[in-house]
Amino acid sequence: MSHSDPQAAYVLHNRPYRDTSLIVDFFTLEHGKVSAVVQGARRPKSKLRASVQPFVPIQVTWRGRNDLKTLTQAEPVAAMLFLNGDALLCGLYVNELLERLLQPFDSHPKLYVYYQYVLNELVSGEDIEGALRTFEHRLLDDLGVLPELEQESADSVYCFNPEHGFVPVGAVTDKNKASCFYGWQLSAIAVDDYSDIQVRRAAKRLMRNLIDRALGQKPLRSRELFQKM
Structure with a gap:
């Protein structure tokens, strides 16, 4: 071209x-x-x-x-979206994820729409956390690194395994709790329903785990900014 x-x-x-x-x-x-x-x-x-x-x-x-x-x-083509405080940090975070994880000239038109959605939500400030989880979910799905979320049993516990996706386990223990989720939590994340506080916490844990795997060793600058503030 x-x-x-x-x-x-x-x-x-x-x-x-x-x-x-x-x-x-x-x-x-x-x-x-x-x-x-x-x-x-x-x-x-x-x-x-x-x-x-x-x-x-x-x-x-x-x-x-x-x-x-x-x-x-x-x-x-329109006015600059005015972001400040936490919303600005979240905007920088979203930009950094795209900058780091997208390959050049690899088209993602659906993700572009979700990007516009998350920016508008950051401006309105009504549910920044839900918007961020939705965007992370859609980004990972578009990149092909999101495991199958829907599981057979709502009440069973599933542990995330990088090679095999979600594997049913008997119970949550101190050792495995960082990577374990209930089936009902995964079903809610699958449809971006973050109304339940437990689902929000589970989604944040899951998305961070998957994003960190996708990013490799180099930490996000925007996350370091968050921690400083």
Whole structure:
């Protein structure tokens, strides 16, 4: 692809490049994660500078034949979503998950819709925790690393095994409790029903376990920020 058509996108992350430019990672509706050089974006008078901020829905075009594109245009299509406090940290967390876990040019249109959903929930602040669990669930499902959640018995206990998914066990013990869940909890997580506090806690534990496995050794910067605050 030498020149792209206008693409719906959000900025995930940027980093300085050469003297005055940035390399920006975008999450796009049609192409998934795309990285592009934004020339002159660190100059005070740059027109593109304001457009390549996180949490702003934008339309972008780029050119270039290799994986690192050159941005040719970025136009905001709506106002920046205003996030502060915990909501901002959660937004940075969601962006970092996408930046770390998505492969370049691997399209995830359904996940893009869930990303917009989680940002809107962060703005409204009504159920940030439920929105985050839903997004994590959909991300892991889209990446193909989510085990089958629906189990045969609501009252049985299942332990997560990385090789075999959820395996029934007789009882919860001190040794296995970190990776054990009741069938009814898994069924609720499967349909993103986080109304029960026990389901919320179980979902947080499960998603963290699966995300940590997917990320490997390198910890999340956004999680360290949370702990500092």
